[in-house]
Amino acid sequence: MKIYKSLDEFEPLSNAIVTIGTFDGVHIGHQKILSKLRECAAERNGETILLTFFPHPRLIINPDDDNLRLINDIEEKTHRLALSGIDHLIITPFTRDFSNQSPEEYISNVLVGRLGTKQIVIGYDHHFGKDRQGSIKDLKELADIYDYAVEQIPEQDIEDVAVSSTKIRESLIKGDIESANKYLGYPFELTGTVVRGDQIGREIGFPTANLNVHEAHKLIPAYGIYAVEVEIYANMPTVHTGEYVAPQPDRVAKGMAYIGTRPTVDGMNRKIEINLLDFKDDIYSTTLRVKFLRFIRHDQWFNSLETMQNQIKEDEKSIREYFGM
Numbered sequence: 297m298k299i300y301k302s303l304d305e306f307e308p309l310s311n312a313i314v315t316i317g318t319f320d321g322v323h324i325g326h327q328k329i330l331s332k333l334r335e336c337a338a339e340r341n342g343e344t345i346l347l348t349f350f351p352h353p354r355l356i357i358n359p360d361d362d363n364l365r366l367i368n369d370i371e372e373k374t375h376r377l378a379l380s381g382i383d384h385l386i387i388t389p390f391t392r393d394f395s396n397q398s399p400e401e402y403i404s405n406v407l408v409g410r411l412g413t414k415q416i417v418i419g420y421d422h423h424f425g426k427d428r429q430g431s432i433k434d435l436k437e438l439a440d441i442y443d444y445a446v447e448q449i450p451e452q453d454i455e456d457v458a459v460s461s462t463k464i465r466e467s468l469i470k471g472d473i474e475s476a477n478k479y480l481g482y483p484f485e486l487t488g489t490v491v492r493g494d495q496i497g498r499e500i501g502f503p504t505a506n507l508n509v510h511e512a513h514k515l516i517p518a519y520g521i522y523a524v525e526v527e528i529y530a531n532m533p534t535v536h537t538g539e540y541v542a543p544q545p546d547r548v549a550k551g552m553a554y555i556g557t558r559p560t561v562d563g564m565n566r567k568i569e570i571n572l573l574d575f576k577d578d579i580y581s582t583t584l585r586v587k588f589l590r591f592i593r594h595d596q597w598f599n600s601l602e603t604m605q606n607q608i609k610e611d612e613k614s615i616r617e618y619f620g621m
């Protein structure tokens with residue numbers, strides 16, 4: 297997969313098969329659309345393009361909107377799209393100028409002029425251009441003039457996307473990781489940098505890497521303890537222009553993740569902390585990609601560090617059992 301960080305970097309193709317959208321989650325609903333895209337490209341001997349936006353359009357149109365909760369950060373999404381077999385991924389900044397184009401300007405400048413679209417694979421509810429005035433009707437009306445075909449994604453497939461997104465969000469918020477992962481088709485992930493905490497962890501025999509999640513708008517699962525698999529990257533490259541190279545973790549480990557406010561130590565802010573099993577190295581400043589596999593229990597207040605420590609030992613037992621360790 298080739299990555300472009302703006303439309304300006306892209307040379308129009310002679311046979312572009314295009315879809316457009318945010319694809320947050322790249323879940324099983326999205327997968328169906330992406331396989332449709334690949335099928336269309338195979339039939340026409342074309343190349344697939346996915347046009348997506350970063351930052352998320354809602355943040356540009358509504359900068360005060362604090363309700364956006366993303367299932368993927370941009371690196372996670374890119375990785376998932378690469379696995380889905382997309383040929384060209386264009387991640388274009390969603391600016392006001394971009395969004396102010398009329399529907400026809402958008403079709404002629406972007407779809408035809410910039411991409412070389414020969415077929416657009418899109419849902420009946422897709423809107424584009426100034427004030428979202430453009431619709432699939434405009435795409436169909438202008439198809440002959442601009443010489444491209446429109447493949448409408450069946451309504452049921454669009455419905456499946458909405459259902460999957462909703463189920464994933466609701467499941468994560470409840471801590472139902474198994475359901476979320478079923479709808480994602482892969483384990484839900486958090487990616488972040490290891491920062492310093494209060495150094496209490498090592499005192500109680502459970503050092504915990506404190507995770508500073510990269511994406512400020514990322515959806516964080518329910519407070520509680522989880523069985524996780526962790527990829528450790530000394531340097532995780534950020535998404536850049538050119539051929540996508542999947543980042544290779546320097547190490548992988550299994551562990552227990554804690555999400556909560558640490559009521560036992562009078563914590564105030566939400567923390568995400570990971571204790572890795574059978575591990576004892578300094579990993580400050582590394583990047584962790586944490587894959588959530590199972591919910592173990594809710595966050596709790598304990599009347600002493602010792603009672604909490606005993607409970608954490610029980611958590612460790614359950615998690616080792618889960619992993620068969």
Ligand SMILES: Cc1cc2nc3c(=O)[nH]c(=O)nc-3n(C[C@H](O)[C@H](O)[C@H](O)COP(=O)(O)O)c2cc1C
Nearest residue numbers: 493494495496497504552554558559560571595596
């Ligand atoms: C498996 C696990 C379970 C935990 N459960 C709780 C809990 O139920 N209540 C709580 O207040 N803190 C809980 N913690 C968080 C600890 O309070 C925290 O790791 C400790 O204060 C160390 O913080 P530090 O990394 O900033 O030093 C848990 C941590 C782990 C690793």
Ligand SMILES: Nc1ncnc2c1ncn2[C@@H]1O[C@H](COP(=O)(O)OP(=O)(O)O)[C@@H](O)[C@H]1O
Nearest residue numbers: 493494495497498503504572575576578579580
């Ligand atoms: N098994 C382990 N799991 C997680 N972190 C570990 C482990 N062993 C050593 N460490 C290191 O210890 C740090 C966590 O220790 P801790 O006392 O909890 O300090 P802090 O409060 O700064 O997180 C981690 O950031 C990591 O560098």
